[in-house]
Amino acid sequence: MRRHLLLIEDNEQNRYLATYLLALRGHRITPAITGPEGIKLAREETPDLILLDIQLPTMDGYSVARALRAIESLRQVPIVAVTSYAMMGDREKALASGCNGYIEKPINPESFVAEVEAFFNPPKKEKGTV
Numbered sequence: 726m727r728r729h730l731l732l733i734e735d736n737e738q739n740r741y742l743a744t745y746l747l748a749l750r751g752h753r754i755t756p757a758i759t760g761p762e763g764i765k766l767a768r769e770e771t772p773d774l775i776l777l778d779i780q781l782p783t784m785d786g787y788s789v790a791r792a793l794r795a796i797e798s799l800r801q802v803p804i805v806a807v808t809s810y811a812m813m814g815d816r817e818k819a820l821a822s823g824c825n826g827y828i829e830k831p832i833n834p835e836s837f838v839a840e841v842e843a844f845f846n847p848p849k850k851e852k853g854t855v
């Protein structure tokens with residue numbers, strides 16, 4: 726099933742690779758380079774999932790996650806942290822900030838899309854279907 730993802734990532738190479746892999750599977754990606762830009766786009770577009778780099782300029786991913794979680798219309802939208810921080814406690818910090826999970830960089834092209842898709846909400850049942 727095709728989904729709309731918001732990708733908040735300041736590194737051009739990572740943005741390109743993630744977008745390429747997800748687009749191959751038919752997903753639509755809205756890119757954002759900074760946290761504030763991502764928050765604005767999330768509010769406007771209510772994506773199906775938000776991929777969030779943690780190491781961002783001016784406003785880090787933890788702060789972005791907290792801001793996103795404070796927006797009522799985004800309450801059900803999964804937020805997945807993508808970060809190269811491999812230090813103990815960062816996963817917990819991401820979860821405590823409101824992220825639903827965590828994918829480690831470098832992105833593994835073999836498994837990345839499946840890792841992301843595992844966080845999608847189940848499709849909404851249409852009226853009249855059982």
Ligand code: MN
Nearest residue numbers: 735778780781
């Ligand atoms: Mn970054």
